[in-house]
Amino acid sequence: MRAITYTVLLAALWLLWSGIYKPLLVSFGAGSVLLVLLITHRMNRVDGDRLDISLNPIRFIGYFLWLLKEIAVSNMNVTRVILAGTMPIKQNLFRIPHTQKSDLGQVIFANSITLTPGTVTVETEENEFLVHALSYSEDDLHSLADMDRRVSATEMKSNL
Amino acid sequence: MIYVVAIIGILAAMALVMIRLVKGPTLYDRVLAVNSFGTHTVLLIGVVGFWNGRPDFLDIALLYALINFVGTIAVLKFFRYRAIGDVMWTPDQKEEES
Amino acid sequence: MQDILNILSYVFLVSGTFFVVVGAIGTVRFPDFWARLHAASVTESGGVILILAGLCLQAGWTLVTVKLIIIGLFLFITGPTSTHAIANAALVSGLRPDTIVKNPTSDKVN
Known part of the structure; x- marks a missing residue:
């Protein structure tokens, strides 16, 4: 569930930041999103430190x-x-x-x-x-x- | 035209901050001046980008903001480990601080 | 409508530049480190918000505005954090304000 939220957020950030939607560049973006997900997954195994946003x-x-x-x-x-x-x-x-x-x-x-x-x-x-x-x-x-x-x-x- | 006014103002502010950077007198004055100088640079890059009609410069501005923040924290952490004056925390708590 | 937005963005840019310059003047004029901290934070809050808002109005509804907002949010979070880090490091090193008001709430500090 958390992974899906991260993927959507990262992809949205990347698409908004890039502004050029050619297949090559979008595939780079997909690759970097995957890399970040992999790294955060490994980090979660090391320490379970999470940020809970409990704001109205x-x-x-x-x-x-x-x-x-x-x-x-x-x-x-x-x-x-x-x-x-x-x-x-x-x-x-x-x-x-x-x-x-x-x-x-x-x-x-x-x-x-x-x-x-x-x-x-x-x-x-x-x-x-x-x-x-x-x-x-x-x-x-x-x-x-x-x-x-x-x-x-x-x-x-x-x-x- | 309006951008030129903003650019001149920001450059003047950078020159003033530079005076403080040279005069010191303490380390923390200098770190504060460098940090402030970095914020000015981010704004300057953004405004210059708009002035030239190339807002792509904003990518560089964001990168500069990132490096400025990390650099300031790194310098402060380095000097804190060298323990100037009384150190009131143990290294463990220091990790949480920075 | 476009004219109104233009004038508004000019006002933002000029007043933002004003705060940036005032912050720099304060950084030079103020007598000690603790006062200079506040001068720098004029640049970091007022100057940054107003100049970025002025640029946002110039850009209109484009991806550039999104970038400006992301830069603004980033500076909004990191600006006070680095100011706090500098102030905290100075406090740890034993630096104290020159002209401190003597009152019951401040006696625990020294």
Whole structure:
């Protein structure tokens, strides 16, 4: 089942990327898809490490759009700091708890923190992230807690 | 025409990042500058491709993005094993990190 | 319709270039490594998204747009990952911000 999903995904990626549909080139594509399947099959025997995507797709798209808005807002803030005459920098390292159940959820939260300019995830721990902020204020804690809630909401409930 | 503006802007940004790359002062400033330079290069290749009317350049841009990422991780991992300052993790955990 | 898309893509390209240049200026101007990290991430998020979106609008509904979206998604995932890796390596090596705010939440760090 997993092999069929992989084959469809890889073939679609290859066809979209190539754009030239001559028999020779398409056969090269089929060959590379087979090679990748063979390699992943061997890797699965070595370690059974799998990525389970347990996200609600509709909620995730909503979160993605919200994230784009956040990126725009924080880009403007950091741009203002960079172009200001005396740069109002107020750096801080602080810890923010995360409530995601799955690894993927935690990765999305940590990457979202880093993607919004002004905050960078420096260290990941069991229940907390260590975050570095460029111009720290108390509001950062609230907005990051809000982001944490939104990422947790995109996770599938059945997985808990 | 609009592409020329974008190309000039990106080239100017690359020159500025180059200053940081030369000045340093720490290793991590330089790695950050190289990584940033790579991102600029990916954008530059894409825009130049459109400017010449040859969007096939995007294949090279993607390849450059791949190499840039792998290269940054490789350099960081190399220097971490040489243990600059205090090392707080064992090698096993390091594997998971990178 | 075509004119509107063209103007929109010009706006995206110019504002994307603006963020790229601002990020580079910040990389030179900021006083220490930890602040420069944030300047570089302006380029990596705002600049990349806007310039690729502008190119997408120029390309229209073709395979080129698919390529641009794949490059965008790739940079969207790897950009923060490499920034995190650099920040983490710097933290491990013992580098600390010059001007850190003293507050109860930061005492566990040092």
